[in-house]
Amino acid sequence: MSAIPTQGFATAxxxxxxxxxxxxxxxxxxxxxxxxxxxTLAVCITxxxxxxxxxxxxxxxxxxxxxxxxxxxxxxxxMGARVVDVPEKGYGAAxxxxxxxxxxxxxxxxxxxxxxxxxxxxxxxxxxREGHDLVMGNRFAGGIxxxxxxxxxxxxxxxxxxxxxxxxxxxxxxxxxxxxxxxSKAAALKLDLRTTGMEFASEMVVKATLHNLKxxxxxxxxxxxxxxxxxxxxxxxxxxxHLRFLLLYxxxxxxxxxxxxxxxxxxxxxxxxxxxxxxxxDITFDIHTFLYAAAAIVxxxxxxxxxxxxxxxxxTSGLLPPDAKLEKMFKYVTLESGLVVGxxxxxxxxxxxxxxxxxxxxxSFGALEPTKVLRLVIPAVTSMMLGSEIVLSSFFLSVLGxxxx
Numbered sequence: 522m523s524a525i526p527t528q529g530f531a532t533a534x535x536x537x538x539x540x541x542x543x544x545x546x547x548x549x550x551x552x553x554x555x556x557x558x559x560x561t562l563a564v565c566i567t568x569x570x571x572x573x574x575x576x577x578x579x580x581x582x583x584x585x586x587x588x589x590x591x592x593x594x595x596x597x598x599x600m601g602a603r604v605v606d607v608p609e610k611g612y613g614a615a616x617x618x619x620x621x622x623x624x625x626x627x628x629x630x631x632x633x634x635x636x637x638x639x640x641x642x643x644x645x646x647x648x649x650r651e652g653h654d655l656v657m658g659n660r661f662a663g664g665i666x667x668x669x670x671x672x673x674x675x676x677x678x679x680x681x682x683x684x685x686x687x688x689x690x691x692x693x694x695x696x697x698x699x700x701x702x703x704x705s706k707a708a709a710l711k712l713d714l715r716t717t718g719m720e721f722a723s724e725m726v727v728k729a730t731l732h733n734l735k736x737x738x739x740x741x742x743x744x745x746x747x748x749x750x751x752x753x754x755x756x757x758x759x760x761x762x763h764l765r766f767l768l769l770y771x772x773x774x775x776x777x778x779x780x781x782x783x784x785x786x787x788x789x790x791x792x793x794x795x796x797x798x799x800x801x802x803d804i805t806f807d808i809h810t811f812l813y814a815a816a817a818i819v820x821x822x823x824x825x826x827x828x829x830x831x832x833x834x835x836x837t838s839g840l841l842p843p844d845a846k847l848e849k850m851f852k853y854v855t856l857e858s859g860l861v862v863g864x865x866x867x868x869x870x871x872x873x874x875x876x877x878x879x880x881x882x883x884x885s886f887g888a889l890e891p892t893k894v895l896r897l898v899i900p901a902v903t904s905m906m907l908g909s910e911i912v913l914s915s916f917f918l919s920v921l922g923x924x925x926x
Contacts, residue, residue, distance in 0.1 A: 613721025859915025
């Protein structure tokens with residue numbers, strides 16, 4: 522454990538006492554998640570406090586402690602910071618606890634490992650004062666010192682996950698996972714952040730984008746952390762959690778677009794093979810390919826259904842913001858219209874099946890030519906399956922609609 526500087530302790534304690542009892546409005550809360558950060562915690566708190574005093578910012582430092590066993594809590598209290606005990610484990614859980622306890626109008630969060638520069642928070646506070654809801658630090662624009670970020674994170678993990686986030690959500694952020702960022706407390710509470718792990722960083726950016734909050738970026742630097750132990754971050758596990766979150770929050774890309782593509786390919790291949798076998802070069806496509814085309818149509822339709830279900834569940838549960846297009850769709854997609862469409866497709870398939878049985882009866886229920894019969898049976902079964910799925914989906918959507926209403 523590093524030595525704790527004693528100069529200014531009395532002043533820090535007095536400032537904390539005055540801040541807790543004074544009616545003066547707290548403008549800024551600096552929130553640091555903490556789990557056994559005794560080696561670097563004091564220097565981070567000192568930098569933040571000195572910056573606020575130097576710039577006449579009425580603020581506080583909050584240490585959101587996640588169960589430290591190395592004396593971090595005592596260090597924070599001696600330094601004049603507020604310690605908030607967060608029993609629920611996880612990076613996101615600690616930050617949520619700190620954000621909820623913050624008294625400031627604005628919040629700047631940052632790791633307590635001395636990798637972020639708490640001695641220069643002016644760019645963040647300036648943008649917040651200008652009216653931005655979320656101010657992201659961008660380490661790639663500000664500078665990454667040698668040894669501060671592993672090559673795997675710098676050249677693969679962060680660029681890929683940030684690129685996926687920008688593609689799926691049209692976010693303006695160029696560094697999704699920068700741990701130093703500022704936001705208004707009102708905006709943070711509006712987002713109703715829920716994740717408990719490292720994916721909290723992505724959730725904040727994604728939800729801020731979906732809620733059309735005012736987002737900007739400022740360059741920031743990243744230094745090697747000052748701890749002698751290994752970081753809490755686990756590259757592949759936490760990278761997957763970020764990717765999983767991004768996909769689950771984008772039903773369009775996870776379900777809808779792949780489903781549409783499968784349906785389109787299946788439909789095109791099915792119509793191409795419906796009249797008979799097709800030959801390209803030395804390869805002949807026949808009834809077996811036709812069957813796979815039908816399977817692609819059904820699977821694609823199920824994926825599109827999942828996209829709609831996921832979107833509605835996300836909106837009704839508060840995980841996603843309301844969608845005007847979805848509301849407009851429900852004016853036309855009702856239980857009754859779904860039942861009519863589903864029943865029509867089922868009847869069409871049933872009619873084709875009866876026709877196939879009649880043809881079989883005309884041959885005294887004897888052997889038939891498989892390729893000829895299956896070109897009738899496969900569309901019949903596909904139509905019946907789609908009709909049944911539409912009927913069942915219509916009832917399920919109505920159940921979700923009850924909660925929606």
